[in-house]
Amino acid sequence: MSISPRIRVPGSAAAGEAFTIKTKIKHAMETGRRKNNEGETVPRHVIERFTCEFNGETVVDLVVDGGVSSDPFFEFDAAIDEAGEFVFKWYDDTGEVYTETKAIELA
Amino acid sequence: MSFSRRDALVLGVGGLAVLPFGSAAIAAPGDAEIAEFTGGAAVGEGDLAIEAPELAENGNFVQIEITAPGAEEVMLVAPENPDIVVFHLSFGPKAAGNRFKTRVRMAKTQDLVLTARAPDGTFTQVRRNVKVTAGGC
Numbered sequence: 001m002s003i004s005p006r007i008r009v010p011g012s013a014a015a016g017e018a019f020t021i022k023t024k025i026k027h028a029m030e031t032g033r034r035k036n037n038e039g040e041t042v043p044r045h046v047i048e049r050f051t052c053e054f055n056g057e058t059v060v061d062l063v064v065d066g067g068v069s070s071d072p073f074f075e076f077d078a079a080i081d082e083a084g085e086f087v088f089k090w091y092d093d094t095g096e097v098y099t100e101t102k103a104i105e106l107a
Numbered sequence: 108m109s110f111s112r113r114d115a116l117v118l119g120v121g122g123l124a125v126l127p128f129g130s131a132a133i134a135a136p137g138d139a140e141i142a143e144f145t146g147g148a149a150v151g152e153g154d155l156a157i158e159a160p161e162l163a164e165n166g167n168f169v170q171i172e173i174t175a176p177g178a179e180e181v182m183l184v185a186p187e188n189p190d191i192v193v194f195h196l197s198f199g200p201k202a203a204g205n206r207f208k209t210r211v212r213m214a215k216t217q218d219l220v221l222t223a224r225a226p227d228g229t230f231t232q233v234r235r236n237v238k239v240t241a242g243g244c
Contacts, residue, residue: 018203031212033189033244058199060207066190067212067244069168079203 003027005100007088012107015081021052021059023088024073025098031067049091050074055084080104137186141222144182144195145230150222153231155181157221161236163213166243171219172208178223178231187217189244213237214244 003025013019025047032044046068052059059078078086083105090098141150158172175181175198183193198205213219218234225231 031190031244053199054201057201058197059201061197061199062207063195065192065194067185067188067193067214069210069212069243073209075172075208077203077206078201080201 003090003098005088005090005098007100007102009086009102009104012105013080014107016079018077018079020075020077021086022073022075023050023052024071025090026071027090027092029068029070029072044093046093047072047090048093049089051087051089051091052076052078053087054078054080055082059086080106082106135186137184137191137220140184140192141182141220141232144222144224148228148230150230150232152233153223153225155221155223155231155233157183157219157233157235159219159235159237162238162240164240166213166215166239166241168210168243169213169237169239170208170210172206173221175205175221175223177225178205179226181221181223183211184220184222185211185213185217186220188212188214193219212243213239214242215239 006024008022010019027047028045029047030042030045034042036042046064048064050062060076086102086104088100154176156174159169163169173181178198180195180197182195184191185193193211196207216238218236220232220234222230222232
């Protein structure tokens with residue numbers, strides 16, 4: 001399935017200086033409680049986990065237990081002290097894992 | 108075997124007395140989930156914050172921003188939601204400022220409760236009331 005990820009990471013950052021990362025994907029995040037127009041319960045289908053790592057170290061690790069809105073958007077701050085790569089992963093409860101990467105340099 | 112009303116009343120009071128919270132009070136929604144996260148440890152006030160609208164028109168999309176300076180892990184609960192625990196969030200070595208912004212579902216007006224664990228194993232908590240016009244769960 002296509003989640004059309006949109007990720008904003010600056011191209012470069014000064015060592016130790018915090019900057020903001022924004023991520024957004026398309027996903028229904030169905031709770032399994034909603035009824036469609038035919039009155040049928042739409043089955044649960046969610047991203048259960050989201051991780052962001054930089055050069056192998058964790059930035060954030062989010063475990064979705066309950067109601068996160070559809071087309072989930074996550075914004076958080078990071079700081080780096082070397083150039084490298086951010087790796088973003090969304091773990092779908094179907095078992096699929098969607099991965100995106102963004103390189104960043106030191107300013 | 109028949110219970111008299113007096114027997115049932117005594118049993119009921121006895122049942123209340125063995126709740127795992129050290130008091131005879133009935134646990135509020137969310138308390139069990141928070142106790143599981145803290146292991147029953149004391150929870151203090153810190154410099155946690157939840158930024159959220161006072162009134163959310165659409166409970167399907169409530170934008171929140173949490174800040175948990177120095178926290179290793181936080182848990183957000185919405186005690187009136189069908190799924191009480193909203194998320195667990197860990198901050199790693201590359202996080203800066205421990206801030207997280209997202210949108211959550213809220214079934215109805217309630218307090219969102221954020222509980223944080225510091226690296227030394229202590230816990231802090233903050234609550235934020237959000238009024239919800241149209242529920243979204």
